[in-house]
Amino acid sequence: MPTTARTYWLTSPCRLRRQDQSLRIERDGHDPRHIPITDVRDIIAAAEVDLNTAMISLLNKHRINVHFLSHYGDYAGSLLPADTATSSHTVLAQAQLAADPDASLPIARALVDAAAFNIRWVIDRRLLHEPYQTLKDTAKTATSRGELMAAEGNFRRSAWEVLDTKLPDWLQLAGRHRRPPTNAGNAVISYVNGLVYSRALTALRLTPLHTGIGFLHSTLERHRHSLALDLAELFKPLFAERLLLRLAGRRQLKPHHFDTTANQAMLSAKGRTLIIENVRNDLATTVTHRGLNRKVAYDELLYLDALALTRTCLEESPYKPFRIWW
Structure with missing residues (x-):
């Protein structure tokens, strides 16, 4: 950033x-x-x-x-500070775009497609090829946000099933459970997703966009910033599922990193420290940006995507969400 x-x-x-x-x-x-x-x-x-x-x-x-x-x-x-970079001109353009189904649906469709592309890249491109093609076909004919999110949900269930085949038994998700997480794998995913959402919110607060006006998630979403939810969807796979696979493959995650009961699990103090250290390192990792022709940190990728959304709102240029390319 x-x-x-x-x-x-x-x-x-x-x-x-x-x-x-x-x-x-x-x-x-x-x-x-x-x-x-x-x-x-x-x-x-x-x-x-x-x-x-x-x-x-x-x-x-x-x-x-x-x-x-x-x-x-x-x-x-x-x-959040009272004074932000929000611009009334930008917010009006953003609101008009979000309120127009013909204009907002292509943005929502692009978000769903790109998020699924990133999940497939992280977990298994071969095994998720067919579910991804099904998602793309369904998204093309979807006429509402609800239909898009339903298609995304179906794809994610397939992705989590494939993810479980790559994890030891005690870290498998066995379905996605959030509040509270029911097992160790879900605890890791939920924790990292919370961190990614926070980073997305910070990135958006550096732009003139309004964080409460989303294109995929409902603008009426209570207690959440809808646009941050939209942006976070693109980057969760880069950090959450990818980190879980990496730590499991290196056998760095141990049962003592979790506090578990019969129906819920959470990271212990040592577990939270381990996850945060890895997320911090990932955020600082750099990659050569194909458009800018310079190295950018993963953390900056969120800001660059927020800027792309800003340009879409102000210039009506097609929105091309973040896709992992390396």
Whole structure:
């Protein structure tokens, strides 16, 4: 993303306090850590965090987003600054585009197709070839968002079945279960998806788009930013399923990384740390961009796709969502 500031990941309980123009992180049993506020782009709180009004005022002044994950790793909410880059001209164009089925359906169709393409690339291009072709055929004739999302759901069920064949028994999903996750594999997917959603929201907040007006997910979606849900769909496979396969293949995930009961599972403190370290490394990984002819980090890919959506809204140019090419 176009800034030298960094994302800070809070993986253990702490207090955030303001000290002049710095952020002070206080943890029991540790010396306070001081960070210049200009070094902070956004914060992801993966553990309990205590804030006071002085800290919130400083975050708001410098337009710093704080994203919170729940005890189970689901996205719980965000503390967003009042002043954003949102432009009324862009929002009006975005709203008009989203409200016009003839204009918005091709965008939704492109999102579903690209997300399925990325899932197939990550899991197995051969075994998912036929389900992907079925999705493409169904998407071409779909006349509503609901039909598109139903087709996407059918494809994802096929993808998760193939994914399970590549995982050890104890990490298999056995179907997708979210709130709460019912087993270790679902716990990993849910946790990483929450992180990806947070990154998508930060990327969109750097553009003049309104995060509540989506093209695939309903604009009336409560408690969520519909456009961030749209954007996150494209990048979840790059981080979630891919990371689960990698950690399973390297035998880095162990049962002690999870706290499990009869009907639910969640990452332990060590498990959350392991996942966050890997996601941070993935976000910093670079690839040569074919259009820009320069190296970009995975993190910047989300911002570039948000810019592509902005151009579509303002210039009515065809939207070409992110597809993994390397």
